[in-house]
Amino acid sequence: MTDDGAPPSPPPSPPVSSPLARRRRVVAAVVATLVVVAPVTWFWSTSLVPSTYSVLGMGYVDAGGGQVTGAHADRAEAGWGGPPARPGDVSVATLTGPADAEPDVAVTLEAAAERITLPDGTVVEGYTIGGTTPGPLIEATQGDLVEVTLRNASVPDGVTLHWHGVDVPNAEDGVAGVTQEAVPVGGEHVYRFVAQDAGTYWYHSHQVSHRQVRLGLLGPLVVHPRATAAGADEAIALLHTYAGTRTINGTAGQQRHVVAPGTAARIRVINTDNAALRVWVAGAGFALLAVDGRDLTGATPVRDVAVVIGAGGRADLEITAPADGSAAVVRLGGGADLVVGPAGSRGPSGAAARDPGTELDLLGYGTPAALGFDPQAADRTFELAIGRRFGFVAGRPGLHWTINGHLFPDLPMFVVAEGDVVRMTISNSSGQAHPMHLHGHHVVVLSRDGVAATGGPWWTDSLEVRDGEEFEVAFVADNPGVWMDHCHNLPHAQQGLVAHLAYTGVSEPFRVGGAGANRPE
Numbered sequence: 001m002t003d004d005g006a007p008p009s010p011p012p013s014p015p016v017s018s019p020l021a022r023r024r025r026v027v028a029a030v031v032a033t034l035v036v037v038a039p040v041t042w043f044w045s046t047s048l049v050p051s052t053y054s055v056l057g058m059g060y061v062d063a064g065g066g067q068v069t070g071a072h073a074d075r076a077e078a079g080w081g082g083p084p085a086r087p088g089d090v091s092v093a094t095l096t097g098p099a100d101a102e103p104d105v106a107v108t109l110e111a112a113a114e115r116i117t118l119p120d121g122t123v124v125e126g127y128t129i130g131g132t133t134p135g136p137l138i139e140a141t142q143g144d145l146v147e148v149t150l151r152n153a154s155v156p157d158g159v160t161l162h163w164h165g166v167d168v169p170n171a172e173d174g175v176a177g178v179t180q181e182a183v184p185v186g187g188e189h190v191y192r193f194v195a196q197d198a199g200t201y202w203y204h205s206h207q208v209s210h211r212q213v214r215l216g217l218l219g220p221l222v223v224h225p226r227a228t229a230a231g232a233d234e235a236i237a238l239l240h241t242y243a244g245t246r247t248i249n250g251t252a253g254q255q256r257h258v259v260a261p262g263t264a265a266r267i268r269v270i271n272t273d274n275a276a277l278r279v280w281v282a283g284a285g286f287a288l289l290a291v292d293g294r295d296l297t298g299a300t301p302v303r304d305v306a307v308v309i310g311a312g313g314r315a316d317l318e319i320t321a322p323a324d325g326s327a328a329v330v331r332l333g334g335g336a337d338l339v340v341g342p343a344g345s346r347g348p349s350g351a352a353a354r355d356p357g358t359e360l361d362l363l364g365y366g367t368p369a370a371l372g373f374d375p376q377a378a379d380r381t382f383e384l385a386i387g388r389r390f391g392f393v394a395g396r397p398g399l400h401w402t403i404n405g406h407l408f409p410d411l412p413m414f415v416v417a418e419g420d421v422v423r424m425t426i427s428n429s430s431g432q433a434h435p436m437h438l439h440g441h442h443v444v445v446l447s448r449d450g451v452a453a454t455g456g457p458w459w460t461d462s463l464e465v466r467d468g469e470e471f472e473v474a475f476v477a478d479n480p481g482v483w484m485d486h487c488h489n490l491p492h493a494q495q496g497l498v499a500h501l502a503y504t505g506v507s508e509p510f511r512v513g514g515a516g517a518n519r520p521e
Contacts, residue, residue, distance in 0.1 A: 047392035049409050052514035054082025055178055055482065055500055056507075059411040062404075064380030064422070068415050068504065085507035092179055093509050095170040095481050097192035103147035105140045105195075109161070111183075111205070111217060112153040118242050119252030126215040126242075127155060127205075134238055134250050134272075135219025138203070140195040142226045151188040158182030158517060159217065161191060162206040164312055165293045165461045166221065167440050168193040170481025170506075175439070176207040177510050177518030178482055178500075184516070198225040199293025200268040200314040202238065208519050210490035216242075218272050220249075223293075233259055234266035235340075239332050241273050246336040256339045264320045265340055267330055271309040274489040276433060276464050277333045280306040281319055282353035284328035284340075288365065290316035294442060297456035298367025304356040310435035310464030312488035321345075329353055363448055366456025375446055375474035379420040384412075384485070384499065386465070388430040393496045401430060401487075401497040408496025414485070416477040417504045426463065427470040434492060437462045438501065439483040443473035462488055482508050484520070494521040 057080040061068055085091065109130040116126035116133060129135035140146050152159050160182055162174035172193045176182040183189045205217035220238050235257040237248050248255045259265050266289060271277040285303035288296060292314055299318070309315050319328050319340050327341025329348060334355070339347055347353070387402040394408070403411050416422055424443070428434055438461060445458040448471050465471060480503040487497040498521060502508075512518050 053080040056082035062412040089507040104144035108149040133216030165201040177512035181516040182207040195223040210494040238270040282348040294459035297369040305360040313462035378423040420477040437488040443475040
């Protein structure tokens, strides 16, 4: 009752919605949903890859300002199967090493899945190659014809061998789905190539490489110069981490290379891990003789500096054992040391052996020398800008690596013609470092962050590009084929940080996926 005794008024009725108004609201909701869902669905669908495809069917062609001829001219209409071969094209499968000549070095390696005992006694599932991990050293002399027969005893995913840093003919490069079929259990594959360039290299599987390399399918390869100084002393220090334990040549703890006082030794350091390695020498100076299998001109002794070796990279250090009978200690990132000196000798420890902090800048190390070509007269110019953004890769949403703003598989196919002088700018704004590895070629560093190189020519096949850095490099396209150009932090490559370099007039018969289950990364 109200104050005047009248009954209270009923609450107002809600406005009656007309059928037209209700339809409008439904339509608006549907439209709003489509505005969100449709683009997401489109991005998701375009990120998917078929179960089998040609790498020539991936992404888009970047001709670097040059012409595109042969099969690549049909790329736009080709789809995932890749462009068909045109008359006159050469197949990757035919770009082999010498087929009939008697080899100078013949090696048979058997790959097997085995339980491996780690240095700390832990037993893990892993792989061996040639009965061990790391696999046996393969040695050749410059100009030798090398023949390696790979047999797969029990690696269920299949296996290949890639000759990291050796500029082999394309069909010998050992990349599943790009240059060959993965070798199945019970199968074998023969690699033949001429060891053209003396240097320090290594071999590893390029089938499911992010897993197979980590678990043991790798080994060292050294090509000696035709003329080696009599009595030259050297040692290999292949660094690999097994389940968190750093090892030198598969052995944990401090290792020793015995030399007499005052003797110079060439230490060939190979970084097979996924992260950069800092190497310094306590108790002696050193000269950096070579990087990635290429000698540096005018190498002079330095002291109290660290050399940074990117993933997959190599560095040859010349170290002279102290004349007083003590030892020099080569420190491989801490946790792995190589003592160089007489038996029983001791080197610096504690504070005296700490990382000096300062890095040797290869941009100005050594003395200038002729390159053999003019980088200023480039026929093609490319950009490889590494970034990271949200999107879909193979249907998976997340924060993914990009090249030139594109996500895998929509990545560039850099197209060149044989004989081209090529310049490439490689930049990184992704928040992490990326060791970029171009197969089949070495590039020379022209500048870093706009500062021109002033030292000896810095040739590399595994270039560590830190976040915020920009390198300009150049090379001559002198090795026809279809070549991977990828991050050698192998999980990054497996996540999609992979481009390719393809020559005009070269066709691709192999497929990723398919019956051979080729999975190069």
